[in-house]
Amino acid sequence: MTEFDSGKGHRDENFPVASRLVRPELRPAILAFYRFARAADDVADHTTAAPDAKLRRLDALEAGLRGTGGSPEGEALHAVLRARGLTDQHALDLLEAFRRDCTKTRYADWAELMDYCRYSAAPVGRFVLDLHGEARGLWPANDALCTALQVINHLQDCAKDFRALDRVYIPLDALVARGLDVEALRAPRASPALRQVIVELAGRTATLLDQSRGFAGGIADRRLALEVGVIQGLAESLVARLRKRDPLSERVHHSKPEALGLALLAALGVATGRLRRRFGAAPLGARG
DSSP: OGGGOOOOOGGGSSSOSSOTTSOGGGHHHHHHHHHHHHHHHHHHTOSSSOHHHHHHHHHHHHHHHTTSSSOHHHHHHHHHHHHHTOOSHHHHHHHHHHHHHHHOOOOOSHHHHHHHHHHHTHHHHHHHHHHTTOOGGGHHHHHHHHHHHHHHHHHHTHHHHHHHHOOOOSOHHHHHHTTOOGGGGGSSSOOHHHHHHHHHHHHHHHHHHHHHTTTGGGOSSHHHHHHHHHHHHHHHHHHHHHTTSOTTTSOOSOOHHHHHHHHHHHHHHHHHHHHHHHTTOOOTTOOO
16 A cells, blocks of 8 residues: 555654553554554545545455455454454444545534544554453543544644645534634634634543543553553643644644653553552541
8 A cells, every 4th residue: 555655653643552561462463453543544644545546445454354355454453353362343443434534524513523533543442452351341431532632633633634635623513603614724823713612622622531530540451551641641731732722823742852751750640549559558638
């Protein structure tokens, strides 16, 4: 799929992918899933290919995933899933989202966007949880965190997505409520009304992060818990930035030093919480 290849790798993403925190023996499986998703994302986001051509490429990825040939990324993930006895449903769910991206460019409301994120975001975390043998009772918290990450990316990249792909993930009813249409995203900087829309959506995303805040504490695997805690911390920081910064004219993404500092703080918080639970320490502020 070289004509669709963006050249982007797992180290170029906004959030950690198969970081050193994850158990080494599991990283290859996560990277196989990532490369499958990256290949599909590159197809869906190609700026000049026709929708029919994109859909055919996604069909080839599915064929590889199902073990009938078609794409190296699909075949590699099929081999990983088969070796570990894991379902291909999470990868198939992702393909559903990327197929929508080929033909759907607008979202009417928050509920419609959340349905999209059910396929575009939640399956990634669900796969990682299954790979680690974690309980499926963690799925609601996972889905909240993964959805928050997706919406953060949509808000950070709202102008770029509109200009390059004519794709708008900001719900149309949120724009209409402020007297706007999608053309507001073409401006060099956000108007006060558009800023308010972004702040409101950042608030909804913060609510998702409230729902996922206990996620890391419920994970049995210590290293995965640390990674999830790091991602939670980075996401909370980005939501705070979106409430203060204009993604049309200001940088929202973390620099590498900023991300490292936040990651260390978040990992320390998770590690401290696990130690306190392990040794039965009283909560901070509690009195005897």
